[in-house]
Amino acid sequence: MIEASGGLANFIAILIPAFMGGFYGYRCLFLSDGFIDQYGLGAGSEFMVKLSGTYTFTQSLIYFILLLTSPVGAWSVFAFGTIQAALFLVFGYTTVKGKWAQVEGVKATAEGYIVPAILLVFHLYIMFTMGDIIYT
Incomplete structure (x- = not known):
């Protein structure tokens, strides 16, 4: 698993977004x-x-399936994650800082842009450092 990812750092770079997505999805x-x-x-x-x-x-x-098998050739999966995280960061920030946050009863928090920022960092790492694996 770790070897197929190209080492521990790459494995962790996929594992963290996998856990984050699992947590919020669940x-x-x-x-x-x-x-x-x-x-x-x-x-x-x-x-x-x-x-x-x-x-x-x-x-x-x-992401968990890719970690258990291999992320070889999975660039489109990670490209989707990168684009989604970038959009989530922009729209999360503008929403949390916008009129939605002023609606009575809404509890807007920085989590709405901190989480996507973390996801974007990991996805950019994957896209730029794992090219020899994911673009194969």
């Missing part, structure tokens, strides 16, 4: 009420929370 899909309450999103947000969870949880599963 919360969105199976602990929706707690997630909705934590951010004050309201009951009407359940469908969108679960929709988000399906994408996040799926990406996490794919």
Whole structure:
């Protein structure tokens, strides 16, 4: 597993986003009420929370599968993760700092842009240092 990733640093660079996606995906899909309450999103947000969870949880599963098998040739999977993290960072920041955060009952936190920033750092590492593996 570690050798197929090109070493421990590369393995960890995939493992951390896999765990992060699993954590948030699981919360969105199976602990929706707690997630909705934590951010004050309201009951009407359940469908969108679960929709988000399906994408996040799926990406996490794919990353774990790649770690168990091999990330060779999986550039498009990581490109998707990189683009998604970049978009999430921009829109997370503008949303947390925007009018949504002023809505009564909403509990906006910096987590809305800190988490995607962390994900983006790991994805950029993967894209730029694992080229000999993922672009094969």
